[in-house]
Amino acid sequence: MLIVNAEVLVGKFIGVGDGDTITVLDADKTEYKIRLMGIDAPEKTQKFGDASKQALSNYIYQREVSVEYKKKDKYQRKVGKVILDKQDICLTMIELGMAWHYKDYEKEQSKTDRDLYRQAELKARESRIGLWQLSNVIEPSAFRHK
16 A cells, blocks of 8 residues: 555665665665664664564565655654565564564554554464564664663
């Protein structure tokens, strides 16, 4: 589902900061930092931080993606839904157990996406895949505030 009133950036995925931050290179060779909308991946220093980063990289490295975005965050990154071959990569990261549904910002999502992301996280938790294998997972937002 397209984000209403969104702008769309099309480019090649060329780098990953962590499981929810990527770099995209457009046709004019301009680099853009992208914060994946609706998810919060483990920090680099958290358990599963490297696994989350690697999963994202493995999935879309050197592939052309579309980013549907409406805003920038405080670091001036575009915050958007990343699409590869009509597949929502943000949702995929949750389904793989490599990210949380970022509930602090869920109001910025469509109701459909909120529901899909919430259900995907619940299913990943119940299936104990990815980071949900751990007994004491700490949401990245709580980890950052320590």
